Amino acid sequence: MGVVVRLFAVALIVLYCVGPFIWQFITSLKPSHELTTLPPLLPEDPTLENYLSVFRTHPFGRIILNSTIVASLTTVLSLAIGSLSAYALAKLNIRGKALFLAFVLSVSMFPPIATVSPLYLIIRLLGLRDTWWALVMTYTTFSLPLTIWILTNFFRAIPNEIYLAALVDGCTPFQAFRRVLLPLALPGISATAILVFIFSWNEFLFALTFTSTVKSRTIPVGIALFPGIHEIPWAEISAASVIVTIPIVVVVFMFQRRIIEGLTAGAVKG
Amino acid sequence: MKKTGTGDYLFILPSVVVFFVVTIYPLIYLLWLSLHRRHLIFDISRFVFLDNFLFLFTDPRFLTALKNTVYFTVVSVSLEITLGLVIALFLNNLTTGRGIVSAIVLVPWAVPTVVSAKMWEWLYNPDYGLFNYLLGVKVNWLGSPFWAMNAAIFMDVWKTTPFVALLLTAGLKLIPSELYHAARIDGAGRWYIFRRIVLPLLKPIILVVLLFRTIDAFRVFDAIYVLTGGGPAGTTETLSIYAYRILFQTLQFGYGSAIAMFIFMCVGLISIFYVSILQRGFR
Amino acid sequence: MTEIRLRNIEKRFGDVTVIEGLDLTIHGREFFTFVGPSGCGKSTLLNLIAGLEDITSGEILFDGTDVSRLSPSERDVAMVFQSYALYPHMTVFENIAFPLRVRKRDEDTISSEVRRVAGLLGLEGLLTRLPRELSGGQRQRVALGRAIVRRPRVFLMDEPLSNLDARLRVDMRAELKKLHRELGITTVYVTHDQEEALSLSHRVAVLLDGRIQQVGPPAELFEKPATTFVATFIGSPSMNLLEGSIMERRPLRIGMDDIVVSPTGWDIKIQGKVILGIRPEDVVVSTEPLTDGFTAEVEVVEPVGSTVWVDIVRGGMRLRARMLKGMELEPGAQVFFRFDPAKFHLFDPSTERRL
Numbered sequence A: 001m002g003v004v005v006r007l008f009a010v011a012l013i014v015l016y017c018v019g020p021f022i023w024q025f026i027t028s029l030k031p032s033h034e035l036t037t038l039p040p041l042l043p044e045d046p047t048l049e050n051y052l053s054v055f056r057t058h059p060f061g062r063i064i065l066n067s068t069i070v071a072s073l074t075t076v077l078s079l080a081i082g083s084l085s086a087y088a089l090a091k092l093n094i095r096g097k098a099l100f101l102a103f104v105l106s107v108s109m110f111p112p113i114a115t116v117s118p119l120y121l122i123i124r125l126l127g128l129r130d131t132w133w134a135l136v137m138t139y140t141t142f143s144l145p146l147t148i149w150i151l152t153n154f155f156r157a158i159p160n161e162i163y164l165a166a167l168v169d170g171c172t173p174f175q176a177f178r179r180v181l182l183p184l185a186l187p188g189i190s191a192t193a194i195l196v197f198i199f200s201w202n203e204f205l206f207a208l209t210f211t212s213t214v215k216s217r218t219i220p221v222g223i224a225l226f227p228g229i230h231e232i233p234w235a236e237i238s239a240a241s242v243i244v245t246i247p248i249v250v251v252v253f254m255f256q257r258r259i260i261e262g263l264t265a266g267a268v269k270g
Numbered sequence B: 001m002k003k004t005g006t007g008d009y010l011f012i013l014p015s016v017v018v019f020f021v022v023t024i025y026p027l028i029y030l031l032w033l034s035l036h037r038r039h040l041i042f043d044i045s046r047f048v049f050l051d052n053f054l055f056l057f058t059d060p061r062f063l064t065a066l067k068n069t070v071y072f073t074v075v076s077v078s079l080e081i082t083l084g085l086v087i088a089l090f091l092n093n094l095t096t097g098r099g100i101v102s103a104i105v106l107v108p109w110a111v112p113t114v115v116s117a118k119m120w121e122w123l124y125n126p127d128y129g130l131f132n133y134l135l136g137v138k139v140n141w142l143g144s145p146f147w148a149m150n151a152a153i154f155m156d157v158w159k160t161t162p163f164v165a166l167l168l169t170a171g172l173k174l175i176p177s178e179l180y181h182a183a184r185i186d187g188a189g190r191w192y193i194f195r196r197i198v199l200p201l202l203k204p205i206i207l208v209v210l211l212f213r214t215i216d217a218f219r220v221f222d223a224i225y226v227l228t229g230g231g232p233a234g235t236t237e238t239l240s241i242y243a244y245r246i247l248f249q250t251l252q253f254g255y256g257s258a259i260a261m262f263i264f265m266c267v268g269l270i271s272i273f274y275v276s277i278l279q280r281g282f283r
Numbered sequence C: 001m002t003e004i005r006l007r008n009i010e011k012r013f014g015d016v017t018v019i020e021g022l023d024l025t026i027h028g029r030e031f032f033t034f035v036g037p038s039g040c041g042k043s044t045l046l047n048l049i050a051g052l053e054d055i056t057s058g059e060i061l062f063d064g065t066d067v068s069r070l071s072p073s074e075r076d077v078a079m080v081f082q083s084y085a086l087y088p089h090m091t092v093f094e095n096i097a098f099p100l101r102v103r104k105r106d107e108d109t110i111s112s113e114v115r116r117v118a119g120l121l122g123l124e125g126l127l128t129r130l131p132r133e134l135s136g137g138q139r140q141r142v143a144l145g146r147a148i149v150r151r152p153r154v155f156l157m158d159e160p161l162s163n164l165d166a167r168l169r170v171d172m173r174a175e176l177k178k179l180h181r182e183l184g185i186t187t188v189y190v191t192h193d194q195e196e197a198l199s200l201s202h203r204v205a206v207l208l209d210g211r212i213q214q215v216g217p218p219a220e221l222f223e224k225p226a227t228t229f230v231a232t233f234i235g236s237p238s239m240n241l242l243e244g245s246i247m248e249r250r251p252l253r254i255g256m257d258d259i260v261v262s263p264t265g266w267d268i269k270i271q272g273k274v275i276l277g278i279r280p281e282d283v284v285v286s287t288e289p290l291t292d293g294f295t296a297e298v299e300v301v302e303p304v305g306s307t308v309w310v311d312i313v314r315g316g317m318r319l320r321a322r323m324l325k326g327m328e329l330e331p332g333a334q335v336f337f338r339f340d341p342a343k344f345h346l347f348d349p350s351t352e353r354r355l
């Protein structure tokens, strides 16, 4: 392949992936009267008004806070619960490992729509409707398969002798986990944490069903139900989209290798 | 391996409890609901056994949703795998800037589906959308029964091809470069090498990716729900959207649960199908 | 000074029996070695003593107390692994300190103990390094340090020297010996290298397929191997095993092919076939005719430092022998050889046991 062809291909791929975001960004800078005139492409009178209004006239700050809290709690819980199981599956002598792993994998294929209605009834019964906990509980469960799967692979990759050495040195199985295995699986933990965070940050169906007010509404629902008076407020939606996309872009660029590691650990070894 | 203690089971206990409460119990509940006529507003609940399931196949709206879902799944997954493979082969040959390009490729996958759906809805806008402007046409993409589903597929392909491409790149990396060299020396051409060496070695990963993608596409909800809301005239309504509407807009929990159960069973069959192919391949 | 008793130990993985009916007492302060080929169950046995694996049946006693059901930490053993199993995320100091930290010793004790051990092993300058910044020999020392820092009842070592180069291995042997003398802790050592076993230990057990072939001090294994396996496994190069048939019992005359030998010092009961073992160093080869010697043809010449080994063939008989100093031989040459009649080992061909 010639250098020119290669460069052209790279440019094409990059444009394909990034193009829609650029347009979104451009839109977010346009004052509302410019939205309805297409040439020119670029805003003639760029403004940050849309960004301000996302926070001023809409409770977007609170929505972002909800998402951050829900995603963080989910990540912590899922890692705490999942790493214990993964450790047991990788290093301890328990029966029915294969069965448990098979079950874990099948949970990852559950269609969310299949559990949303009974979960809704359960959550209503528990009085958890429109709370963070309804989402945290659900997201933790549905991110557990990924967590367990990736971390089991990471724990398995740690030589068994290291685990045995910890036992001989006087550790209980839990101490061996906390003091030796867990620190060694840190790359896996962070890869998993990023994936779980992204999953919870993006989830829509459960969030749409379990939340009803701004008290617990998360970003995807906030954007999907963005209120407009007559017209759809495209410029504000664009601004809100840009706001929530930026942290993701930052995470992706910072942890690109980790994310791919996690995804492939999840898929290739499966 | 080592000492067995019942204490060891404590490590998996939290997961087991969580799985039981949030997946197994709801699933049993769903089955129970699906055997009832249950309406949240009128507070009716009556056992009707399989009536809901029998009704499914006489319900034209359900059949349309099934047809839409299958169309969406088949077309989008085929496009994603093909395009993903092309990008993967290209990324695999890339020597410089691979990290940056990989990161860029990850972005569409990483943003919330809702955000990308809104983004595309705006791009598709009949009056002020970028597409019509660039193409110099005036098509109502999301408003026309012909275009709407394909527009949704196009968006889904855009969003998930990166994921496919990156997994396949990881698979390509596992193929030792000696194999290419050996084939080259044996006088094999590019296309021949691809068909006879790369594809067969990549097959297990392609199958895994196909499994993930098929299941994801089959249960698609947010992308289409936000983009078209199932319209126009139900031409983009998929099974998940239909189930959601029945459940949470008309509050018929019995019938809605039957649709959800149907989706669950389809997904189960799809996974069993792929897993059995995968297992046969490993023997 | 713990005495270890293994009583009728059996270990199965599923339906594979790895250790079978093993009975043994390892004395307090003893340096005891299990030696055997790969896969014979050495590591498994060590793991059983450590408590890392459960025994299927039998009993393990430390100083008369049954420890079979205790966890590794309750047994108070220390173990050095073949791969060292250092904790990659901890410095040398933290690695050595780890067993003390787990036992919640106070910071001053930890610090002084780690420094004492580091001094003993020459690790003072390396305490802040991570394992990956160490050479093989240094890692080995850290692993030892982690084992000795808390004066356990028993040391277990699973091929601790096998990842070192030949030179370092010999040096470390001497250090292990010295360390054992200084600490006086019962040590159970595992290796597949018979030379290492012989040079280190008070007593050695030769293991084959999970069964003990022979237990005894090194000299006894060498001089009176109990089975043909021990005979060939102990000593390098391996003992020659030849087939013969008993022609006369008193005085003993045994025919092999077309020659007759008369091993001395044997009083045997059986008749018919017999296996004769003779070490290569007890077969002398010369270019000059020897009294009571036979002719043979040289097949391979293998000089190893001060000695030269030759493989010679006579008819259907093939054996390795030591060549006298100052000879030049080419493959194909005619030579004379002679057995030292006092150095024969006789084995029953049906049981492969020593007669």
Ligand SMILES: Nc1ncnc2c1ncn2[C@@H]1O[C@H](COP(=O)(O)OP(=O)(O)OP(=O)(O)O)[C@@H](O)[C@H]1O
Pocket (backbone or CB within 6 Å): B001, C013, C016, C018, C037, C038, C039, C040, C041, C042, C043, C044, C045, C192
């Ligand atoms: N967890 C296990 N499950 C099944 N079989 C096992 C297990 N661990 C060991 N074995 C078998 O037990 C036998 C003895 O293994 P062990 O590791 O004790 O051998 P070893 O003497 O230490 O060999 P090496 O010198 O290679 O380390 C081998 O045949 C091995 O395959």
Ligand SMILES: [Mg+2]
Pocket (backbone or CB within 6 Å): C042, C043, C044, C158
């Ligand atoms: Mg071993």
